[in-house]
Amino acid sequence: MATIKVCGIETEYGIHSPGPEQNPIAASSVLVNAYAADVEHQIGWDFEDETPGNDARGFAREGAMAPMVETHLANTVLTNGARFYVDHAHPEYSSPECLTPLECLLYDKAGEEILRRAMAAAALRIPDQPAPVVHKNNSDGKGNSYGCHENYMMDRAVPFAKVIDGVVPHFVSRTLYTGSGKVGVETPALDVETVEYQISQRAEFFEEIVGLETTLKRPIVNTRDEPHADPKRFRRLHVIVGDANLAEMATFLKVGTTAIVLSMVEDDAGPARDLSLSDPVRALHQVSADLTLSRPLALTDGSTATALELQWELFGAARKYAEEYGLTSLGDDGTVGASVMEHWEAVLEGLESDPASLADCVDWVAKRELLLAYMDRHSCGWKDPRVAALALQYHDLRPDKSVFRRLDMRTLVDPSDVATAVSEPPLGTRAWFRGKCLARWPDAVVTANWDSLVFDIGADPLRRVPMMDPLKGTAELIGELLAMSTGPADLLHRLNS
Amino acid sequence: MAEQEQKKKGSGSRTTETDTEVEEAAPATSERGEKIKAELDDLLDEIDEVLEDNAEEFVRNYVQKGGQ
Numbered sequence: 294m295a296t297i298k299v300c301g302i303e304t305e306y307g308i309h310s311p312g313p314e315q316n317p318i319a320a321s322s323v324l325v326n327a328y329a330a331d332v333e334h335q336i337g338w339d340f341e342d343e344t345p346g347n348d349a350r351g352f353a354r355e356g357a358m359a360p361m362v363e364t365h366l367a368n369t370v371l372t373n374g375a376r377f378y379v380d381h382a383h384p385e386y387s388s389p390e391c392l393t394p395l396e397c398l399l400y401d402k403a404g405e406e407i408l409r410r411a412m413a414a415a416a417l418r419i420p421d422q423p424a425p426v427v428h429k430n431n432s433d434g435k436g437n438s439y440g441c442h443e444n445y446m447m448d449r450a451v452p453f454a455k456v457i458d459g460v461v462p463h464f465v466s467r468t469l470y471t472g473s474g475k476v477g478v479e480t481p482a483l484d485v486e487t488v489e490y491q492i493s494q495r496a497e498f499f500e501e502i503v504g505l506e507t508t509l510k511r512p513i514v515n516t517r518d519e520p521h522a523d524p525k526r527f528r529r530l531h532v533i534v535g536d537a538n539l540a541e542m543a544t545f546l547k548v549g550t551t552a553i554v555l556s557m558v559e560d561d562a563g564p565a566r567d568l569s570l571s572d573p574v575r576a577l578h579q580v581s582a583d584l585t586l587s588r589p590l591a592l593t594d595g596s597t598a599t600a601l602e603l604q605w606e607l608f609g610a611a612r613k614y615a616e617e618y619g620l621t622s623l624g625d626d627g628t629v630g631a632s633v634m635e636h637w638e639a640v641l642e643g644l645e646s647d648p649a650s651l652a653d654c655v656d657w658v659a660k661r662e663l664l665l666a667y668m669d670r671h672s673c674g675w676k677d678p679r680v681a682a683l684a685l686q687y688h689d690l691r692p693d694k695s696v697f698r699r700l701d702m703r704t705l706v707d708p709s710d711v712a713t714a715v716s717e718p719p720l721g722t723r724a725w726f727r728g729k730c731l732a733r734w735p736d737a738v739v740t741a742n743w744d745s746l747v748f749d750i751g752a753d754p755l756r757r758v759p760m761m762d763p764l765k766g767t768a769e770l771i772g773e774l775l776a777m778s779t780g781p782a783d784l785l786h787r788l789n790s
Numbered sequence: 791m792a793e794q795e796q797k798k799k800g801s802g803s804r805t806t807e808t809d810t811e812v813e814e815a816a817p818a819t820s821e822r823g824e825k826i827k828a829e830l831d832d833l834l835d836e837i838d839e840v841l842e843d844n845a846e847e848f849v850r851n852y853v854q855k856g857g858q
Contacts, residue, residue, distance in 0.1 A: 305857040305858060307852075307854050308854075309851070309852055309854075313851065315853060317854070317855055380857065380858070381855060381856070381857040381858060382854075382855035382857070383854070383855070383857045432854070433852050433853050433854040434849065434852065435853055435854075437853065437854045437855060437856045438856060438857070439854060439855075439856065439857025439858065440857060440858045442858065507858035508856055508857065508858055509856075533858065649826070650826070652826045653826060662826060662827070662830060663830055663833070663834075666827065666830045666831065666834055667834060667837070670834055678845045678846035678849050679841070679845040681845070681849045682841060682842055682845035682846075682848050682849050683837070683841060683845075685848075685849065685852060686840070686841060686842070693840075694840060696837070696840065699833050699837075699840070700829075700833065701829055
């Protein structure tokens with residue numbers, strides 16, 4: 294039986310200071326520090342156990358361009374269990390560990406709200422300057438890209454080669470509903486003369502099928518092996534290929550369908566035939582550039598399939614899998630899984646019959662319909678700068694400027710639940726323990742990591758509490774113990790007895 | 791939605807039977823599509839207030855550092 298797909302999304306946000314001078318690291322720091330000081334308590338991050346250079350294929354690479362861990366930039370852990378920090382000149386929000394794809398959507402939306410509040414707090418701190426502006430997107434139109442990464446817990450026993458084979462066809466084809474849309478082309482991967490609009494912002498930046506890098510030569514499957522959990526039991530699949538989404542349905546399906554595909558991989562219950570693509574990288578670019586959704590992609594078995602056909606095959610396999618195994622691997626009694634299947638089918642049907650009908654639930658469609666209507670009204674074309682400006686402003690997070698916010702998009706989570714998720718951690722993962730300790734004893738938590746908390750109980754030495762299982766430290770398991778604890782020293786005493 | 795019931799995708803497998811059903815010609819845009827278009831018109835009426843003043847400069851100035 295597949296393990297529960299504990300999941301989370303980490304998003305690098307675009308940041309822009311009005312005016313010609315840009316200092317994104319400083320601007321990002323103002324954002325994070327303003328939120329931390331004025332809204333939350335600043336808690337240090339413990340980098341000791343970070344191993345971004347470890348590769349899932351079984352080695353620690355020397356000399357490879359492994360991602361750097363920047364230790365000197367603003368960095369805080371929030372009472373909802375998330376991490377909010379500056380990374381590679383972007384403000385980054387890493388959601389807490391979530392139990393279901395629906396909860397993952399909730400905490401992703403909470404992240405957007407946190408960035409909005411951070412902008413407001415930053416504006417108060419620097420009243421004589423315009424505050425930095427944050428966008429939830431993946432590129433600047435000039436060849437620079439930044440990511441929205443998903444994370445999924447998996448059983449370590451599954452050979453990584455199997456994971457690769459299982460996910461590549463899905464990562465390429467799910468672009469049909471995860472793409473957030475982009476005007477034009479910004480790399481040599483596609484023809485700038487003929488491609489006016491792409492389905493995905495991220496696709497053209499990908500150059501490899503499998504690899505460790507994240508900032509150049511980006512791979513469809515990232516091999517980073519840093520489970521932040523018991524490495525003998527768990528793997529954390531770090532997915533860098535997706536677009537950042539504002540449409541709730543897009544985020545929900547992005548995570549939900551992938552959780553199901555990974556469950557099928559774990560239970561060896563995938564599609565009947567091998568869906569491997571001959572040239573997955575090229576296919577990813579082609580899917581992004583093909584607005585007819587009908588381009589056949591070459592498979593290694595000699596046949597072809599469109600991205601939509603690949604998705605139908607994955608959906609069909611998922612339906613059989615759900616009947617045989619159930620979808621409790623998505624973290625609940627099967628309810629969320631049933632919802633994923635229902636919406637997945639509806640979106641595939643929409644893509645097949647009339648993609649424009651998905652303008653209320655898929656970002657690239659919503660954006661495209663808006664841009665087409667704008668171009669029609671103003672008698673201008675794709676190259677008009679107003680079109681690029683409107684496309685960019687779709688992603689603006691400022692409530693008065695966000696174009697997305699003005700669209701009547703389908704929602705799956707309640708705004709009041711999102712507001713709660715800004716400060717309350719998920720109940721069913723170790724994020725609960727982290728968030729609650731931070732809320733109750735912010736001054737006693739010296740540093741935090743995904744898999745540990747370090748307390749200062751007023752006497753040497755500092756005490757480290759390991760959290761090596763993402764499914765422990767939940768409200769159900771230790772809520773009572775935590776409630777009875779009179780302070781951090783008492784908590785530690787109770788945990789050890 | 792009536793026009794989508796022509797194609798049943800229960801098992802996810804494509805059969806040639808669907809080809810003949812398509813001849814009934816689904817409309818180019820669905821009812822839902824028309825509704826969305828109408829809402830967009832309303833939005834476009836006020837969008838110019840929301841857009842940044844100098845679009846070309848705004849887009850030119852929007853530069854990001856590469857991330858992960």
